[in-house]
Structure formats: C-alpha cells, structure tokens
Amino acid sequence: MTTKILVTGGAGFIGSHYVRTLLGPGGPGDVAVTVLDKLTYAGNPANLDEVRDHPGFGFVQGDICDAELVGKLMAEHDQVVHFAAESHVDRSIDGGAEFVRTNVLGTHTLVDAAHRAGVERFVHISTDEVYGSIDEGSWPETHPLEPNSPYSSAKASSDLIALSYHRTHGLDVRVTRCSNNYGHHHFPEKVIPLFITNLLDGGKVPLYGDGGNVRDWLHIDDHVQGIELVRTKGRSGEVYNIGGGTELSNKELTWLLLEACGADWDTSVEYVTDRKGHDRRYSVDCTKIRAELGYEPRKDFATGLAETVQWYRDNRAWWEPLKERAAL
Numbered sequence: 193m194t195t196k197i198l199v200t201g202g203a204g205f206i207g208s209h210y211v212r213t214l215l216g217p218g219g220p221g222d223v224a225v226t227v228l229d230k231l232t233y234a235g236n237p238a239n240l241d242e243v244r245d246h247p248g249f250g251f252v253q254g255d256i257c258d259a260e261l262v263g264k265l266m267a268e269h270d271q272v273v274h275f276a277a278e279s280h281v282d283r284s285i286d287g288g289a290e291f292v293r294t295n296v297l298g299t300h301t302l303v304d305a306a307h308r309a310g311v312e313r314f315v316h317i318s319t320d321e322v323y324g325s326i327d328e329g330s331w332p333e334t335h336p337l338e339p340n341s342p343y344s345s346a347k348a349s350s351d352l353i354a355l356s357y358h359r360t361h362g363l364d365v366r367v368t369r370c371s372n373n374y375g376h377h378h379f380p381e382k383v384i385p386l387f388i389t390n391l392l393d394g395g396k397v398p399l400y401g402d403g404g405n406v407r408d409w410l411h412i413d414d415h416v417q418g419i420e421l422v423r424t425k426g427r428s429g430e431v432y433n434i435g436g437g438t439e440l441s442n443k444e445l446t447w448l449l450l451e452a453c454g455a456d457w458d459t460s461v462e463y464v465t466d467r468k469g470h471d472r473r474y475s476v477d478c479t480k481i482r483a484e485l486g487y488e489p490r491k492d493f494a495t496g497l498a499e500t501v502q503w504y505r506d507n508r509a510w511w512e513p514l515k516e517r518a519a520l
C-alpha cells in the first residue's frame with residue numbers, strides 16, 4: 193500500500209533532498225509525496241526538477257499558516273514530514289517576526305490539522321540549536337531547552353507545541369534534532385556555500401569573531417537516513433538527535449574550504465564583527481538513535497566536502513541568480 197506523505201518546506205535545502213531521495217532510485221518505492229511550500233526566498237522549484245515527472249509527486253504552493261489549505265491537505269495524506277521554517281539565524285537577529293509566524297504558528301496550524309484529520313504520523317524536523325550552547329560534552333535528548341537566538345527559540349517553541357499534541361491528544365509525533373547540515377543545493381547565505389561560492393569567484397570570506405565557534409557537520413544524505421529511520425522505525429512521542437560526528441571550529445572549516453577551492457588565508461579571509469549572541473559550540477549525543485534505530489553516519493567529511501565543492505563548481509547556473517537576488 194502506498195503511504196501518502198505531506199512534506200512541508202520540500203523546496204528548500206534539506207526538504208528537497210528528502211523528497212529526491214524518497215522518490216529517487218534507492219527510495220522505499222511505497223510512498224507518494226506532496227510538497228507544501230510557500231516558495232519564500234529560500235524555496236526553489238528547481239530543487240525538485242529531478243522528481244517533477246514522478247507519478248507519485250505533487251506540489252502545492254502555499255503557506256503552512258493557512259489553516260484552510262492545511263486542513264484540506266491533511267485529509268488527503270497519511271503522514272507528515274515537516275521541514276518548513278525560517279532557517280537563517282542572522283535573519284532572525286535582524287527581525288524575528290517571520291520566524292515566530294512560520295516556525296511557531298505554522299507548526300501549530302499543521303499539528304492541529306493533523307490531529308483533527310486523524311493523520312497517522314507527524315515527523316517534526318528540529319535542530320540542535322534548541323539546546324543552547326555547550327562548552328564540553330554533548331547534549332542527550334533529555335537536556336533542557338535553552339535556546340539563545342530568535343530562530344532557535346522559535347524552533348524550541350515549535351518542538352514543544354508538536355510534542356504537546358502527542359501528550360494531550362495522542363498524536364504520533366516524532367521530533368528530530370540534527371546538527372549543521374551541508375551538501376549540494378544549500379542556499380548560498382549559509383556559511384559553507386557562501387564561502388565556497390565567494391572563493392570560486394576569487395572573493396573574500398567573512399569569518400565571525402575569533403573563528404573559534406564549533407559546529408558538528410552532518411551530510412544531507414546522513415540526515416535523510418536518520419529522518420527515514422525515525423519515520424519508519426522510531427517511537428511515537430520521542431525526540432531523536434541526529435549528528436554527523438565531525439566537530440570543527442569555523443577557523444578549521446575555513447582552512448578546509450580554502451584548500452578545496454585553491455585559495456590562501458591572507459588574501460581570502462576577512463575577520464568580521466561576531467554574530468550577536470553567537471553560540472560557542474553545539475554537540476549532540478546520538479547514542480539513542482544509534483542504539484535504538486541503528487543510525488550510523490556514512491559520509492566522511494573530506495569526501496562530502498569535496499563533492500559539495502565540485503557541485504558548486506559545476507552548478508553556477510543554480511547559485512549565481514540566488515546570490516544576485518539576495519545581494520550576497
């Protein structure tokens with residue numbers, strides 16, 4: 193039997209990779225997907241070109257805050273995988289209203305409609321940023337939520353709202369909290385694609401503060417693997433961390449990107465004023481998803497980064513208009 197999945201934010205970076213994977217050659221084969229996406233600046237229909245002609249693919253342009261539209265779509269689907277969000281921390285520092293609207297109100301609109309329509313499963317994609325910042329060690333899923341930016345605070349709120357529908361109404365809600373993703377089709381405002389595309393153009397890269405902020409990097413293939421494990425084998429009402437196992441300071445990351453693009457530090461790196469409230473380090477403990485669901489990141493960072501750089505070399509037609517439009 194075919195499972196009908198509503199994927200919100202499926203025209204964005206991670207959501208589109210999830211849809212391409214589900215409907216691609218190695219996909220499960222027993223699913224049909226409808227993407228619901230507003231096509232904000234971050235949504236790109238071209239990200240879905242590969243699957244556009246798949247018989248199990250559908251696309252609806254719309255807002256997750258539109259209760260009428262969402263209610264109608266819920267009635268036609270069995271499961272939801274919810275990626276749609278405002279996702280860029282720097283933009284949330286400039287103004288948080290759209291983050292609260294989409295991430296909080298939008299998630300409530302979806303989860304409430306899912307409950308009313310009797311949807312069988314709701315997978316909510318969240319982030320490690322909801323835990324705050326940690327100098328040593330790693331966060332288990334039971335760690336208190338201590339978000340610092342308007343973005344991560346809105347995501348934390350959406351996690352709580354989604355989980356409340358499990359506790360109150362018994363809706364099968366599963367939450368994933370992943371570390372920083374990287375890979376192809378990543379909007380060029382985020383650090384890895386911004387640095388790669390600047391360097392490919394012979395330009396400079398802006399390094400925040402002292403460059404000592406540490407992130408764990410997760411390839412989108414491994415993130416999708418983790419989401420699928422949670423969707424198909426996870427437990428209702430549970431939170432699962434998903435990490436990549438490659439912790440790097442921004443300075444270390446910059447060295448690797450300079451090397452991959454054939455650029456040198458002195459001519460290419462420009463230190464800029466640190467991001468306000470910049471979290472120092474993120475680190476998720478992935479014991480639960482490894483032990484319970486057999487998750488194991490497969491893509492080593494050196495290979496993943498080399499492939500990513502090559503993709504940006506080969507796909508200027510994808511990113512050049514985006515950078516121009518966003519004045520990056």
Ligand SMILES: NC(=O)c1ccc[n+]([C@@H]2O[C@H](COP(=O)([O-])OP(=O)(O)OC[C@H]3O[C@@H](n4cnc5c(N)ncnc54)[C@H](O)[C@@H]3O)[C@@H](O)[C@H]2O)c1
Nearest residue numbers: 201203204205206230231232234235255256276277319373
């Ligand atoms: N990128 C990362 O490293 C990362 C890490 C952890 C968690 N996440 C989470 O994963 C999810 C996807 O992230 P991403 O990097 O692919 O984001 P993205 O910004 O690339 O894509 C977001 C998508 O959501 C759509 N969207 C935004 N507002 C909408 C609305 N009101 N209604 C319908 N669609 C709307 C956009 O058009 C876009 O296609 C987000 O929930 C994010 O918080 C991302």
